[in-house]
Amino acid sequence: MSEKSTYIKDVPAGRLKTFAIENRGDAFSDALRKHIFDQLTASKLIYDDIQPDLVISVGGDGTLLQAFHRYSDQLNGTAFVGVHTGHLGFYADWTAGEVDALVHSIVSEGFNSVEYPLLCVSVSYMDEKPPKNFLALNECTVRSVEGLLVADVMIKGEKFESFRGDGLCFSTPTGSTAYNKGLSGAIIHPSLPSIQLTEIASINNRVYRTVGSPLILPEHHHCQVMPVTDRSFTLSLDHLSSIHDEVQQIEFSVAKEKIRFARFRPFPFWRRVRDSFIG
Ligand code: NAP
């Protein structure tokens, strides 16, 4: 029986006009890319890597993260699907051997689309420099540029704790099986619009104390990280990393935007978790 939920929407056959392919770049992924390209263009779909209706990622979850960041400013008009050319992926859940069935579904059958929550990161700076907003599909980590991260953690504008340690990780539900899992965070079903905060090696003793447990925040509960003395931070957004100076605060929340995946067959989240981690 297929999973029924409000986060799944139907897209009829023929709605898709344009596609793009994001590719890991190894010889096998390249060959598969060419095969998909030839089949779809022969079926009169148009290759358009500027404004694609569908982005096909050929590689691993990392390739899908790249695809997401390439098209993160046009998520409304774009759906994603992942083909894995390594081990089973969370975002890349079609095998190379299933590509012809995938092409057939794209061309002739239409598909369901499923929407997953994203993380919104808003960095405010001193001296009235305009704030910068970012989206993450897996997670954002906050670290000091060198040494210990010292920062206050606020929830909905109220101080929650003073953090000292290596860093803080804010993850999405679909990112909960990535870095977050390595930090002993919970695995969250993507139908729950939420963000999870996990600690990276916090210092806990008689002087410094943090809650220690991962926190799961619902939509509209914003969490802010506030500098204590050092205002420079290293932020990672999925596979990308950047340094931010003169930071006033960094705010994390469930994003208004969502990522839409084209789903041509049911592959329930918990089955993906089992197949990846239990076998
Ligand atoms: P990478 O070093 O290849 O990624 C590490 C592994 O995480 C890869 O096996 C990747 O799968 C897998 N992965 C990515 N997203 C996942 C998800 N949502 N659920 C389960 N596994 C996932 O680098 P990358 O491919 O560019 O991925 C970047 C991600 O690596 C970051 O977003 C972060 O989550 C993760 N990471 C984890 C740790 C840790 O656990 N200690 C440390 C740093 C980064 P593929 O091989 O299919 O790409």
Ligand code: MN
């Ligand atoms: Mn990777």
